[in-house]
Amino acid sequence: MTEQRAGQGIPGLCGTDHIGFTVPNLDEAVAFFRDVIGCEVFYPMGPISADDDWMKRRLNVDPRARIKGIRLLRCGNGSNFEVFEYEAPEQARELPRNSDIGGHHLAFYVDDMEQAVAYLRRHGLTVLGDPEYKTLGPSAGEAWVYFLAPWGMQLELVSYPEGKAYEKEYRGRLWHAKFPAD
Numbered sequence: 001m002t003e004q005r006a007g008q009g010i011p012g013l014c015g016t017d018h019i020g021f022t023v024p025n026l027d028e029a030v031a032f033f034r035d036v037i038g039c040e041v042f043y044p045m046g047p048i049s050a051d052d053d054w055m056k057r058r059l060n061v062d063p064r065a066r067i068k069g070i071r072l073l074r075c076g077n078g079s080n081f082e083v084f085e086y087e088a089p090e091q092a093r094e095l096p097r098n099s100d101i102g103g104h105h106l107a108f109y110v111d112d113m114e115q116a117v118a119y120l121r122r123h124g125l126t127v128l129g130d131p132e133y134k135t136l137g138p139s140a141g142e143a144w145v146y147f148l149a150p151w152g153m154q155l156e157l158v159s160y161p162e163g164k165a166y167e168k169e170y171r172g173r174l175w176h177a178k179f180p181a182d
Helices: 026-037 054-059 113-122
Strands: 018-022 040-045 066-074 080-087 106-109 143-148 154-159
Touching: 026 040, 026 066, 026 080, 113 143, 113 154
Parallel strands: 018 080, 106 154
Antiparallel strands: 040 066, 066 080, 143 154
8 A cells, every 4th residue: 555645735746847956067967967877968048147036036045146057857767857057155065965954866777786887887986885785674676876976966776677575565656767657
């Protein structure tokens, strides 16, 4: 069974449209996601700035912040994501860790974990240890490993070609990049 409350939630909700994050250099990030990860790059936007308080009011950033550029990307059957490059007074340049409030990571599903990790290492990326293969609990059947983008952003590879253990007990299924229509 899925844990869902009938009648609760945003009316008309269909799913996740995109995830956005800020990078230190838009061109380098787009090249990395396109050339190394294999994402498809879509249209550019920006620059965006305002002389009034629009940036604060609409985006909750410093009113003098400027978005140098935005690109939209998609990797395979995954959700779209939006990559920003900002300039802003007193801009924090440190990346949050997963344990920090606002910490995050972006995960990519792969068919063959060992082959994917070897590929990342051949491209000189920092892979945080060896893949972990879950054998117990609801995620049994999953392999995962974290790696870092060239600018230090936390990324993850996941694979569970035979499914996960939770599927035996729950009617619903988590969305799966390999089977997006299910």
